[in-house]
Amino acid sequence: MTRALDETAIMKAPGARQTPGGVQTAADPRWSAVVARDKQADGTFCYSVETTGVYCRPSCGSRRANPKNVRFHPTTADAERAGFRPCRRCRPDRPSLEQVHAATVAEICRAIEAAAATPTLASMAARAGISPYHFHRVFKSITGVTPRAYAAAHRTKRIRNELEKRSKTVTEAVYDAGFNSGGRFYETSDELLGMTPTDYRAGGAETSMHFAVGECSLGSVLVAQSAKGVCAILLGNDPGALVRELQDRFPRATLVGADARFEQTIAKVIGLIEAPGVGLDLPLDVRGTAFQQRVWQALREIPLGSTGSYTAVAARIGSPNGARAVAQACAANPLAVVIPCHRVVRTDGALSGYRWGVERKAKLLEREGAADGRP
Numbered sequence: 001m002t003r004a005l006d007e008t009a010i011m012k013a014p015g016a017r018q019t020p021g022g023v024q025t026a027a028d029p030r031w032s033a034v035v036a037r038d039k040q041a042d043g044t045f046c047y048s049v050e051t052t053g054v055y056c057r058p059s060c061g062s063r064r065a066n067p068k069n070v071r072f073h074p075t076t077a078d079a080e081r082a083g084f085r086p087c088r089r090c091r092p093d094r095p096s097l098e099q100v101h102a103a104t105v106a107e108i109c110r111a112i113e114a115a116a117a118t119p120t121l122a123s124m125a126a127r128a129g130i131s132p133y134h135f136h137r138v139f140k141s142i143t144g145v146t147p148r149a150y151a152a153a154h155r156t157k158r159i160r161n162e163l164e165k166r167s168k169t170v171t172e173a174v175y176d177a178g179f180n181s182g183g184r185f186y187e188t189s190d191e192l193l194g195m196t197p198t199d200y201r202a203g204g205a206e207t208s209m210h211f212a213v214g215e216c217s218l219g220s221v222l223v224a225q226s227a228k229g230v231c232a233i234l235l236g237n238d239p240g241a242l243v244r245e246l247q248d249r250f251p252r253a254t255l256v257g258a259d260a261r262f263e264q265t266i267a268k269v270i271g272l273i274e275a276p277g278v279g280l281d282l283p284l285d286v287r288g289t290a291f292q293q294r295v296w297q298a299l300r301e302i303p304l305g306s307t308g309s310y311t312a313v314a315a316r317i318g319s320p321n322g323a324r325a326v327a328q329a330c331a332a333n334p335l336a337v338v339i340p341c342h343r344v345v346r347t348d349g350a351l352s353g354y355r356w357g358v359e360r361k362a363k364l365l366e367r368e369g370a371a372d373g374r375p
């Protein structure tokens with residue numbers, strides 16, 4: 001008797017499907033995606049409505065159907081074989097607007113890379129078939145950077161490649177990489193290359209870099225500093241492995257062991273690790289792509305004692321679909337603790353990965369929470 005009453009109550013629950021086979025739709029996780037109009041679910045399945053005879057994307061903006069009339073299909077072909085026709089609003093049988101934009105932006109990225117000079121915003125927008133303002137927003141939402149920043153990053157890559165061709169002069173490499181003005185390039189060469197073009201062409205052979213390895217509560221820590229500022233803070237268990245990693249990063253630089261003056265630098269870094277609230281008053285030499293730089297800057301804006309998700313960081317830099325790219329930028333972070341990638345966690349609060357080990361990540365967050373007064 002009790003079982004019968006329980007089943008009756010279940011069948012009367014909101015969204016329960018009154019069909020042989022029981023309560024299906026409301027309990028199906030796909031229904032949650034439909035209710036949320038989740039665009040991330042588009043392409044993974046579609047749903048049909050028996051009373052209208054149509055099938056839709058999960059993100060369809062049409063009025064929500066009664067769940068008892070809903071059926072799920074793995075593909076649009078399955079929905080059509082079942083006798084349903086595509087919705088005229090969300091057009092599930094055609095590529096989504098996001099897919100169209102992604103394909104268009106990918107095509108324009110290839111055009112930027114192939115062009116001798118950076119195309120104008122107006123010409124790129126015309127190629128995409130939308131206004132310059134809208135194209136600028138779409139491009140940034142997909143790539144995480146503006147069209148201008150993407151072009152600049154690609155030119156930087158090209159100038160690096162051209163300078164590595166020892167048969168070319170620096171001037172030839174500059175113009176072959178697409179810079180219209182040698183003067184304009186030299187104004188930003190230190191920022192783009194981390195050294196002068198001549199030194200880069202020589203593989204950094206004339207670049208001196210001071211470094212030292214110390215010990216802290218998290219294990220070994222290597223600190224390296226160029227003429228511009230601290231360029232590497234690496235954590236690990238093996239000091240020798242940290243030195244080899246630095247050599248791999250700067251293969252032709254002249255590595256100089258620590259002197260008494262540099263010992264003060266590494267002492268300040270260890271002080272930051274042990275007591276995050278003290279901060280770090282040292283110049284930095286942060287080298288990365290335009291997108292990485294934007295991610296790293298966003299990480300430095302996460303307050304001490306707080307965390308943020310990869311998705312939240314992606315949204316903050318104007319790339320709401322770029323959570324995976326944010327995670328990759330975190331993994332490429334060369335300045336442990338100073339650029340606090342340890343403060344980025346999964347949406348559910350899980351620690352996820354960390355370049356220098358999840359245990360270190362947990363200790364850093366615990367230490368920062370205590371410093372901030374949190375339990």
